[in-house]
Amino acid sequence: MDRLPRWADVALVPFVSLTLAAIISALVIVAIGQDPWEAITVMVQGSVMNAYGWGYTLYYATSFIFTGLAVTVAFHAGLFNIGGEGQAQLGGLGVALTLLFIPWPHWTIALVAASLGAALFGAAWAAIPAYLQAKRGSHIVITTIMFNYIAASLMIFMLVDVLRPPGKMDPATANFPPATHLPSFNEIPGLNLIFTSGVPANVTFFIALAMAVVVWLLLWRTRLGYQIRAFGKSEPAARYAGINPTKIIMIAMLISGGLAGLMAINNVMGEAERLLGNSASGAGFIGIAVALMGRNHPIGVVLAALLFGFLFQGGAELGLWTKIPIELRTVVQGLVILFTGALDMMVRMLLVRIFALFRTSRLEAA
Amino acid sequence: MDYATLLQLLDSTLRLATPLLLACLAGLYSERSGVFDIGLEGKMLVAAMCAGAVAFYTGSAWLGALAGIGGSLIFALIHGVTSITFRGNQLIAGVALNFLASGLTVLTAQALFGQGGRTPPLTGAARFGELTLPFAEALRPVPLIGPLYAEVISGHSVLVYMAFAIVALTWWVLYRTRYGLRLRAVGENPAAVDTAGVSVAGLRFSAVMVTGVLCGLAGAYMATALQAGFGKEMTAGRGYIALAALIFAKWRPVQAMWACLLFGFFQALATRPDIVEGIVRVKVPVSFIEALPYILTVIVLAGFIGKAIPPRAGGEPYVKER
Numbered sequence: 001m002d003r004l005p006r007w008a009d010v011a012l013v014p015f016v017s018l019t020l021a022a023i024i025s026a027l028v029i030v031a032i033g034q035d036p037w038e039a040i041t042v043m044v045q046g047s048v049m050n051a052y053g054w055g056y057t058l059y060y061a062t063s064f065i066f067t068g069l070a071v072t073v074a075f076h077a078g079l080f081n082i083g084g085e086g087q088a089q090l091g092g093l094g095v096a097l098t099l100l101f102i103p104w105p106h107w108t109i110a111l112v113a114a115s116l117g118a119a120l121f122g123a124a125w126a127a128i129p130a131y132l133q134a135k136r137g138s139h140i141v142i143t144t145i146m147f148n149y150i151a152a153s154l155m156i157f158m159l160v161d162v163l164r165p166p167g168k169m170d171p172a173t174a175n176f177p178p179a180t181h182l183p184s185f186n187e188i189p190g191l192n193l194i195f196t197s198g199v200p201a202n203v204t205f206f207i208a209l210a211m212a213v214v215v216w217l218l219l220w221r222t223r224l225g226y227q228i229r230a231f232g233k234s235e236p237a238a239r240y241a242g243i244n245p246t247k248i249i250m251i252a253m254l255i256s257g258g259l260a261g262l263m264a265i266n267n268v269m270g271e272a273e274r275l276l277g278n279s280a281s282g283a284g285f286i287g288i289a290v291a292l293m294g295r296n297h298p299i300g301v302v303l304a305a306l307l308f309g310f311l312f313q314g315g316a317e318l319g320l321w322t323k324i325p326i327e328l329r330t331v332v333q334g335l336v337i338l339f340t341g342a343l344d345m346m347v348r349m350l351l352v353r354i355f356a357l358f359r360t361s362r363l364e365a366a
Numbered sequence: 367m368d369y370a371t372l373l374q375l376l377d378s379t380l381r382l383a384t385p386l387l388l389a390c391l392a393g394l395y396s397e398r399s400g401v402f403d404i405g406l407e408g409k410m411l412v413a414a415m416c417a418g419a420v421a422f423y424t425g426s427a428w429l430g431a432l433a434g435i436g437g438s439l440i441f442a443l444i445h446g447v448t449s450i451t452f453r454g455n456q457l458i459a460g461v462a463l464n465f466l467a468s469g470l471t472v473l474t475a476q477a478l479f480g481q482g483g484r485t486p487p488l489t490g491a492a493r494f495g496e497l498t499l500p501f502a503e504a505l506r507p508v509p510l511i512g513p514l515y516a517e518v519i520s521g522h523s524v525l526v527y528m529a530f531a532i533v534a535l536t537w538w539v540l541y542r543t544r545y546g547l548r549l550r551a552v553g554e555n556p557a558a559v560d561t562a563g564v565s566v567a568g569l570r571f572s573a574v575m576v577t578g579v580l581c582g583l584a585g586a587y588m589a590t591a592l593q594a595g596f597g598k599e600m601t602a603g604r605g606y607i608a609l610a611a612l613i614f615a616k617w618r619p620v621q622a623m624w625a626c627l628l629f630g631f632f633q634a635l636a637t638r639p640d641i642v643e644g645i646v647r648v649k650v651p652v653s654f655i656e657a658l659p660y661i662l663t664v665i666v667l668a669g670f671i672g673k674a675i676p677p678r679a680g681g682e683p684y685v686k687e688r
Contacts, residue, residue: 028470132664132668138669139676141457142609157653334466342456343452346452
């Protein structure tokens with residue numbers, strides 16, 4: 001098969017995939033008797049046309065950057081980590097335990113501690129599937145799916161039987177101490193000129209961006225990153241080059257789990273300020289779509305996370321103002337994963353044909 | 367725990383094991399042919415919605431089941447085209463189809479009925495009724511076996527008995543027919559099958575379609591037999607438990623039946639925490655019983671109870687010439 005030019009590979013393939021997903025989404029909206037144009041207008045109005053909407057879009061995007069990076073790091077090692085959801089929930093547990101039982105004097109110190117707690121718990125939850133993959137050859141996809149369910153059960157147990165304050169009915173922890181409150185965009189000097197009303201987006205957004213840079217440095221500027229990528233491209237070649245497979249699988253999955261866990265500082269510490277049931281609310285799964293759409297590059301992940309933040313906030317607006325159910329988000333998410341992830345080859349074959357057509361016509365002209 | 371309670375528990379075990387069993391056998395065909403399918407959950411969900419909707423409109427559970435199979439087949443076809451024709455990543459395709467199913471079912475049910483993504487409750491012939499097996503009442507007075515026959519074995523919908531019949535059928539197809547031999551071969555070494563002049567893509571497509579039919583039955587059972595109508599996310603992870611059972615059974619039909627019965631038993635136990643408490647004398651969190659199938663699967667995957675080796679060519683698209 002002919003190769004595509006680099007610009008087509010980087011930009012055109014995702015664009016075509018995304019367009020296909022958008023067209024089918026529009027058809028779905030038509031099929032349920034609604035107006036796709038109205039849908040897109042409502043979504044744009046509610047998510048990016050005012051500061052309030054941006055406050056939510058960026059909040060969601062923050063979570064998706066973390067989970068997208070998590071999937072990305074694992075992908076580069078040739079591992080498909082579907083367990084981001086469970087790891088993010090465990091990250092929430094890490095945040096809750098750090099913040100509930102230690103009286104932190106200031107949010108900055110609390111943030112550092114909670115980040116460590118979140119990353120540690122997320123990484124620990126990824127460690128067992130990683131070990132089983134590395135040492136016993138158990139397929140990481142299946143084990144991480146199982147661990148998502150085990151995590152869900154564990155969290156119900158922790159929230160109902162262990163962490164729920166006495167006398168309370170809802171399965172949630174007590175509120176975190178006020179001293180651990182993270183500044184939202186409307187409380188940050190400078191930004192509060194734009195964000196005048198209360199929004200959930202908070203300082204975690206900048207940590208997410210920083211993590212994107214860190215992941216880029218790790219993957220393309222360090223020896224470890226080189227080893228991870230080499231291992232992901234070809235395990236026998238990496239082994240031959242003296243790279244220890246067990247070590248790479250473990251490290252890649254620990255980083256991946258840690259990143260997924262870190263998401264909890266955005267939603268648990270930054271927004272809810274207590275640990276609720278199903279805290280990750282699907283962001284772990286969206287990480288898969290974000291990583292695939294972002295072509296497993298941190299820049300792509302940040303852009304894809306913004307797009308999904310828009311989709312998430314816009315979708316919520318759809319549920320509020322139109323007759324289109326909020327579940328349209330899940331449909332779009334599925335379509336994006338299908339076209340950018342599974343049908344990648346189809347899009348490429350299509351584009352190669354088109355490019356070949358142009359080339360022959362140019363040759364004939366000359 | 368007395369005998370009557372045990373019978374109750376076994377009765378609901380059978381009810382709850384059936385959708386797992388149908389989905390598990392569904393997965394068996396696809397995975398034996400070398401196509402991983404983590405989209406069982408999605409196909410069941412689509413089938414449940416189609417079955418619930420059509421059964422409501424027509425008042426016939428059988429037409430509902432047919433519609434369920436149809437809906438599931440469409441998803442199976444997409445999975446086949448993606449992973450066989452376009453050689454896409456089978457796992458990613460499965461994940462995508464699960465999300466698609468989760469969203470589309472609610473959108474469709476909401477557009478059709480406007481009841482918050484549910485179908486209206488089904489009554490009468492729109493549901494599969496309970497069959498009373500012959501002599502169930504006559505044999506009831508027989509000690510031990512009589513109540514077992516009357517309470518546990520008898521009195522289920524026809525789909526339950528079909529599911530167990532399909533276990534036998536699958537065993538026969540897999541180990542006693544030419545198609546079964548080829549199916550097992552194509553999952554282990556597609557190149558050999560290709561050399562023998564049999565179409566790898568054709569075999570795999572046929573297996574994926576069988577998966578669609580069986581997932582359709584599983585979903586139809588959920589909406590028209592186990593419950594009365596479709597509800598949002600009603601399969602609740604059963605597709606993944608079925609996948610777990612398939613691994614637990616090491617991709618063999620009879621063992622799959624036992625695995626599904628075991629996992630069905632856990633699900634039945636999870637609805638009766640009082641019984642568990644009575645036996646072990648300690649308060650066991652329900653969430654622990656619910657997580658047991660997953661924990662057991664991880665232990666099996668880890669190779670502590672015999673090693674689970676998947677079909678060798680599973681997950682890899684077949685490229686005819688290199």
